[in-house]
Structure formats: structure tokens, C-alpha cells
Amino acid sequence: MAIRNILTQGDEMLNKKCRVVTAFDDRLHTLLDDMKQTLTESGGVGLAAPQVGVLRRVVVLLDINQDPEEMIELVNPEVIEMNELEPTVEGCLSVPGKYGYVDRPTWAKIRAQDRFGNWFEREGEGIVAQCFCHETEHLDGHLFTEKVTEYVDMEQVNEE
Structure with a gap:
């Protein structure tokens, strides 16, 4: 396993649409592990493959609602259901130091494949x-900054 460099806003790789994963092999397993x-x-909660320079539909995220927290691997994920949207403060590892309000669901269901190609569905609440x-x-080349309705100072948010 290796720690990969996280690309930041301005890198053109972050604006490209990722390709579907069709080979569930050692290369994919290495990517997921890395x-x-x-x-x-x-220290983040989610990471998509284009953030480490790989244009494949692969995501890892931390389900902090589980005890203990669980790392989830999502290959070819798609959000298939969600409830109403609410403004919530969001940040991104590829946009360090910037935070803003984005309208997001409080509950969503995702469909994805695991590292072996098996399909599954999973629900998540809140930050998940x-x-x-x-x-x-x-995975479609978008950053949260495209959806921000208002930028915020995290020090002020933490004081509230």
C-alpha cells in the first residue's frame, strides 16, 4: 500500500469524467488499498479516484455512523434514491481550507460494486x-465549489 498525492482544484484531472471499471483485478485492489x-x-471522510489522478469510477469513504467506523469501497457507484435536500457545510480534500453550504440529502441509497464485481446497495444518513x-x-468531473450557495469560515461555524 502507498499514500497517493491528492490533486487540488485547478488540476484538469478533477474536471474529467471517469470511466466505468470493468476489470476487477489486482490493479483495482491496489488502487482501493492505496x-x-x-x-x-x-483525515477526510471520502476520496474519489480522480482526486489521486486515476480516471476510474472508484470511491472510498468512511461510514462514521457505524461503531466502529467502517471504510466502504464503492466501484461504479450511483446514487439511486435520496430524500429532500438541506443546506449543510461541506469541504473537500481537493479544495483545502474552503468550506461552504451545499444542498445535500439527509438520507441516500447508493448502488455499487465491491472489489470483486458483486453488486450491492447501501443506505446512509447525514454525512454519509x-x-x-x-x-x-x-466521478463526473465536478467539485463541491460548483454547488456552494455561501462560503463560510469554519472557525465561526465551530463557535456556533
């Missing part, structure tokens, strides 16, 4: 639902 280690080291949406948008 992404999990990179996410753990970063937010992550499902945020990370799948990365």
Missing part, C-alpha cells in the same frame, strides 16, 4: 449521505 490508506492519512453525493460527483 486510496483507503491515503484517506486515513488525510452527503459523502455518497459529493464523491459520485467527483
